[in-house]
Amino acid sequence: MKRAAILNEIESTPSWDVLVIGGGASGLGTAVEAASRGYRTLLTEAHDYAKGTSSRSTKLVHGGVRYLAQGNVPLVREALYERGLLKRNAPHLVHELGFIVPAYDWWAGPLYGIGLKLYDLLAGTLNLQRSRLIGAAEALALAPSLKPAGLKGGVLYFDGQFDDARLAITLVHTLKDLGGVALNHAPVTSLRKDSAGKVVGATLLDRETGQHHGVTAKVVVNATGVFVDAVRRLDDPDAQDMLSLSQGVHLVVDRTFLPGQSAVMVPRTDDGRVLFAVPWHGHVVIGTTDTPVPQASLEPRALPAEVDFILQTAAQYLTPAPTRADVQSVYAGLRPLVKAAQGRDTKSLSRDHVIRISGSGLITLTGGKWTTYRRMGEDTINRAAAQANLPARMSGTPALHLHGWTADAPSGHWKVYGSDAARIRALEGADTLLHPRLPYTEAEVRWAARCEQARTVEDVLSRRLRALLLDAQASAEAAPRVAGLLAEELGRAEGWQAEQIGEYAALAQQYQLPPRP
DSSP states (O other): OOHHHHHHHHHHOSOEEEEEEOOSHHHHHHHHHHHHTTOOEEEEOSSSTTOSGGGSSOSEEOOOHHHHHTTOHHHHHHHHHHHHHHHHHOTTTEEEEEEEEEEOSTTHHHHHHHHHHHHHHHHGGGOOSOOEEEEHHHHHHHOTTBOOTTOOEEEEEEEEEEOHHHHHHHHHHHHHHTTOEEESSOOEEEEEEOTTSOEEEEEEEOTTTOOEEEEEEEEEEEOOGGGHHHHHHHHOTTOOOOEEEEEEEEEEEEGGGSOSSOEEEESOOTTSOOEEEEEETTEEEEEOOOEEOSSOOSSOOOOHHHHHHHHHHHHTTBSSOOOGGGOSEEEEEEEEEEOOOTTOOGGGSOOOEEEEEOTTOOEEEEEOOGGGHHHHHHHHHHHHHHHHTOOOOOOOGGGOOOTTOOSSOOSGGGGGGGGGHHHHHTSTTTTOBSOTTSOOBHHHHHHHHHHSOOOSHHIIIIIISOHHHHOHHHHHHHHHHHHHHHHHHHTOOHHHHHHHHHHHHHHHHHTSOOOOO
């Protein structure tokens, strides 16, 4: 649907059942859940879908091995169940991946093996594959870049992998398939209340035209991730912060640093976290960190100490180990964690989702993670339906195939499109690469503009395609061609193209490591 048509539908709809603010994992999960039950649903996103945390994950659909070590068995069980559902409902986006836990002490393999057997048991009938102990020779065969000196063996276990931003766009498609409406680049500027002080809607700003649009809804859900407190203060200016923010950094390097088909998981780093080295889209993602940050930002920056920590930890286990010069992209994401008691650090906070309802009826959903996005949406709409007296309906999303579902997905980078891939490959430019170091084609830019609400060069190169995270410099070099294609599709002038190219060049620079002073 074209943007003008979406705005027209918003204007012509007298009342929505559910208005969801926020187009990340929690907001999209909530909106799809609502629409799947037949509720008239509108989702609005201030910037772009998955612009924030939801495009900056470790790219894993997982139960959370670290949460198991913390003793949070209910969270792990729930996440493993959702992992199984997501793999079943979106096989074009989620696949299983083997993880090697290397053991350099004789006791480490058996110890980790016991914990991962419990991980298998908690997954029940939706388990992927059984974990097992492996010897040093098999560990090196699966992950040839592991340091061989002192390697005793390890454990092989299985978890899920996905493309976070592509799942977000798939959920936008799914929402539309279910009759819902979504609009990006449209922040909520105020909440509407009735004479009794109850929230009954919101005012949206269309960033492209500067026009405001009033929306009436029976219930409003604040699912804005790390920005939920800002929206809560639109309801109550005196609302106290409910979040304690933590930053996680990832480095992306060439695939040669982790050949083979398996990932590596270091179960305990010097700061008490786990470290992953994960093959992804022909590259390797290494991370992450857990650094408290004072406030939310759209473009969090990796701290030098975080980069050094990841490289130094990787060097303890990989040979050859990547250096600063090998980093093709660095990205940081913020975690929305419910505030800790004084003196607790962010590593110890639970990643459970939290739902709060204000006195005016504003529902706030925060916390959680991509793996449990569907359950977050189900729990939220259960509460929302009861509050708004909507017709009671059971959730159908456990068995809902997401848009593009196919049992025969295409190979290569086309797989994330699922059943849409054939339509994209029929467009002009399907055989023309945007850049020799990137797998993406001109046809995908056209598709992003026509069918996926991409409005800017960043929308395309960061989230519809993953070029910014794979090779920031190559993505910047591809930006002029992308701007030209978008201008053609959206009817933009040359001045708009020049502005977009400049803005994207500045953004891509932030995803590259500067030379050490």
